[in-house]
Amino acid sequence: MKLNSVDISKTASASSIVFDALRKAIIEGDVKEGEPLRQDEIARLFNTSRIPVREAISRLEEQGLVKTQRYKGAVVSGLSQTEAEEIFDFRALIEPEVIRRAVPLMSQETLERARESWTAFSTSSEPMRWGELNRDFHATLYRASGLQYHLDIIDNAMDRVDRYLRAQLVMSNGMQRANEEHIAIWEACVNGNAAQAADLTRQHITGARESLMQNINGLR
Amino acid sequence: MKLNSVDISKTASASSIVFDALRKAIIEGDVKEGEPLRQDEIARLFNTSRIPVREAISRLEEQGLVKTQRYKGAVVSGLSQTEAEEIFDFRALIEPEVIRRAVPLMSQETLERARESWTAFSTSSEPMRWGELNRDFHATLYRASGLQYHLDIIDNAMDRVDRYLRAQLVMSNGMQRANEEHIAIWEACVNGNAAQAADLTRQHITGARESLMQNINGLR
């Protein structure tokens, strides 16, 4: 039998919709650290009962994005300076290795998409989108490695520091500097120079770390 | 006012009890990969409703220990050989760095506890406990680093490969070899030789990886 099949994309579960929305709101800083997540309020916002909301909160807690106390509910977790530094250390350890392994596997299409990402990043005038475009650029290159577990872990690390990173991008010349570094990383990838791409990525991350640590007091 | 206060340790929530129990059962291999987790059955086992069970399953999924399909429920996730290799690669990258930073911070008490761990490991005749004692040993040393985020990530990586690692320990001379390597790592720590401890840890992990890859077909 031949038939134009339509992807009857099963609507996502309420729980996953709420999870995605809350995660996005947290990493973008729309709900501030320390702010409580009221189950009833969220349930009303999404026209659901509290059950899917609680499942979403359980998942957020497992991701470290919220902390819950019994009978007191969940609050958005923040990072101490020490904790933020630790996550940057972690990223500086793992991301260079991932891009090093990704470079020999990058297709023309990957490089083209990455170029579009840094172009969009460098020309965007909406600070609200910088964080997203920045992540797109790196994720596109990393994805070529095929290392799904590493990619997931990097996503989690990014989720936790994203708020602070975004604040960093709009301050001083963070945006311009990030842009120049993106181009350098991209060129190393185009040239197939894995070691250099790894080294530039490491510098990109430790540089962000240093500049964040200098300004962190002003951010909180 | 003086009074002998008793810590009225609030009993943990049903959801967290179920989560801990399921996690333990999965990493110890008591529920095999591919096996479905029936909400009703689990709820009966713990004398609760399905609500806490579902929250526990949500968290397990976020940890990557189960996979769920809508209206079909959750099954214990397994690892392909490629995925297992990737996780060992990850561990070989991060654990040496953690122990390297931990060595200068190790107290006498830490070293003593680690010695007790490898002693217990080497003298235990219960294969069912080897996996636990092995983790104890490494966790004790890593914990001295104070790098909580790294420790959490390592725990997750261990959770995913624990089943296969345990199977590995009982095969061939995996147990004896692990034991010798533990002693060597421990001695490097006692001597304050961070670089050597890191290098031995890396070899310990890549060695386990190699031997697991040779036997993986027999394990599945």
Added chain:
DNA sequence: CTATTTCATATTGGATCCAATTTACAATAT
């Protein structure tokens, strides 16, 4: 007899209800 369809059963997703606990605030005593 085999393949397809129908329909009852099992299972999960979500809503509503009740219990346990915390929180906010008024009432009271010092």
Added chain:
DNA sequence: ATATTGTAAATTGGATCCAATATGAAATAG
């Protein structure tokens, strides 16, 4: 006025119920 106590409201944790979907077996057509 301040601190303490008592109480009602708010909030979360959990149980029960209903809806949506999947599964498997019986019925039926070829």
